Amino acid sequence: MKVNGRHYRTIWTTTDGQVEVIDQTRLPFRFETVRLTTLVEAAHAIRTMVVRGAPLVGATGAYGLALALRADPTDGALDTAYQRLLATRPTAVNLRWALDRIRATVRHERTGRRAETAWVEAAAICDAEVQACHQIGQLGLAILRAVLAPNRVLNVITHCNAGWLACVDWGTALAPVYLAHDSGIPVHVWVGETRPRNQGASLTAFELGGHGVPHTVIADNAAGHLMRTGQVDLCLVGSDRVAANGDAANKIGTYPLALAARDNAIPFHVAVPSSSIDWRTPSGAQVPIEERSPAEVTMMTGRLPDGTLATVEISAPGSAAVNPAFDVTPAHLITGIITERGICPASAAGLRSLFPDESRKAPE
Numbered sequence: 572m573k574v575n576g577r578h579y580r581t582i583w584t585t586t587d588g589q590v591e592v593i594d595q596t597r598l599p600f601r602f603e604t605v606r607l608t609t610l611v612e613a614a615h616a617i618r619t620m621v622v623r624g625a626p627l628v629g630a631t632g633a634y635g636l637a638l639a640l641r642a643d644p645t646d647g648a649l650d651t652a653y654q655r656l657l658a659t660r661p662t663a664v665n666l667r668w669a670l671d672r673i674r675a676t677v678r679h680e681r682t683g684r685r686a687e688t689a690w691v692e693a694a695a696i697c698d699a700e701v702q703a704c705h706q707i708g709q710l711g712l713a714i715l716r717a718v719l720a721p722n723r724v725l726n727v728i729t730h731c732n733a734g735w736l737a738c739v740d741w742g743t744a745l746a747p748v749y750l751a752h753d754s755g756i757p758v759h760v761w762v763g764e765t766r767p768r769n770q771g772a773s774l775t776a777f778e779l780g781g782h783g784v785p786h787t788v789i790a791d792n793a794a795g796h797l798m799r800t801g802q803v804d805l806c807l808v809g810s811d812r813v814a815a816n817g818d819a820a821n822k823i824g825t826y827p828l829a830l831a832a833r834d835n836a837i838p839f840h841v842a843v844p845s846s847s848i849d850w851r852t853p854s855g856a857q858v859p860i861e862e863r864s865p866a867e868v869t870m871m872t873g874r875l876p877d878g879t880l881a882t883v884e885i886s887a888p889g890s891a892a893v894n895p896a897f898d899v900t901p902a903h904l905i906t907g908i909i910t911e912r913g914i915c916p917a918s919a920a921g922l923r924s925l926f927p928d929e930s931r932k933a934p935e
């Protein structure tokens with residue numbers, strides 16, 4: 572997608588063989604890019620959320636492994652780097668998926684060729700994710716068209732950031748929105764700010780604004796009211812891990828959104844590339860939920876009137892805080908899962924119908 576008229580992916584390689592990413596901790600106020608030259612730098616970028624969003628975390632993990640192999644292509648270094656990257660963030664299954672894919676590709680390669688092979692495979696992962704997101708966009712567009720009423724604006728609500736910044740390009744939940752906007756459908760997006768890190772207010776609003784899509788930032792707890800007063804036609808979110816039974820883990824606050832949608836008979840769709848489907852995890856109950864620092868709840872970062880970025884305390888000093896970063900929306904609250912292969916019910920049978928080969932890995 573474009574930033575200031577120039578096309579960017581969220582991760583790319585330079586002509587001198589380095590990896591670069593957009594520093595998402597600086598958005599929306601500063602657009603800065605960062606070079607990742609080592610395994611340590613790649614792991615740090617994922618852990619500190621310089622890069623974030625399930626498909627992008629996977630893509631960065633893939634390049635992290637390639638960078639590690641460049642420094643040391645032995646089996647021991649491969650396994651150490653794999654474990655180090657896997658430990659950075661636990662919930663998005665895309666990370667394990669991408670690391671597994673790179674490791675399996677290089678495992679039987681002679682050491683002298685491993686780094687180059689991993690590099691090519693990481694690029695292939697990125698290209699495939701872009702294509703998958705574009706297909707999700709086209710398939711999801713049909714849902715938007717079906718919900719659109721004549722002579723009315725279509726009001727979509729989303730949570731966190733499941734746009735191009737979370738992926739390599741296009742996005743998952745936002746891909747259909749971009750294609751709808753581009754095809755002339757009058758679409759407006761309610762953007763939940765997404766406490767505590769505010770990925771909605773900072774990243775989703777930045778993206779939608781950059782593409783000219785009408786949108787309005789809301790406090791997360793305004794969503795139920797908007798639904799109840801008829802101001803939302805459709806919920807579209809991404810997921811960091813869809814379990815084999817269709818339960819979907821996504822940014823904390825997604826589950827209450829789904830509950831409110833059900834109570835108000837509003838369709839609730841989850842958009843994911845197949846790299847976010849975890850065939851080995853039977854249900855959402857087994858998805859590891861990342862616990863982040865309580866400081867993300869008690870402190871907030873923003874821009875001061877003089878333009879400087881500052882972090883301020885917002886809680887009563889001394890109060891305890893907890894910070895689960897994801898929740899699980901049970902399959903029965905999900906209207907449909909949009910993947911690059913098609914749209915299916917959120918169920919084991921639904922997922923199996925689209926991915927008969929992959930689903931053989933699912934527990935019976």
Ligand code: MRU
Nearest residue numbers: 623624625733737743809810822
């Ligand atoms: O903690 P984050 O910002 O990495 O969380 C991201 C999300 O929850 C997204 O909704 C999810 O990765 C799906 S994005 C395609």
